[in-house]
Amino acid sequence: MKNKxxxxxxxxxxxxxxxxxxxxxxxxxxxxxxxxETEPLIIKGMLKTIADTDxxxxxxxxxxxxxxxx
Numbered sequence: 001m002k003n004k005x006x007x008x009x010x011x012x013x014x015x016x017x018x019x020x021x022x023x024x025x026x027x028x029x030x031x032x033x034x035x036x037e038t039e040p041l042i043i044k045g046m047l048k049t050i051a052d053t054d055x056x057x058x059x060x061x062x063x064x065x066x067x068x069x070x
Contacts, residue, residue, distance in 0.1 A: 004063070011060035014053065026050055 013019050030046050 007056075007060050007063050010056040014056045023050060023053075 026046070027050070030043060030050075033046075034043050
């Protein structure tokens with residue numbers, strides 16, 4: 001799969017209702033874990049993963065703008 005295809009697939013996933021629901025469940029779980037004995041670095045890593053995934057939309061639009069400038 002080409003990089004372009006991966007960007008499109010990631011964009012479609014991030015925009016889906018399913019992903020939004022999964023993201024909500026993940027955040028709720030992280031909130032529960034933050035009130036437990038879970039190490040702060042683990043919580044930070046979980047939040048970083050969600051933040052990186054949320055960035056897929058920006059990555060898609062950035063690539064799209066670069067293509068249209070050429």
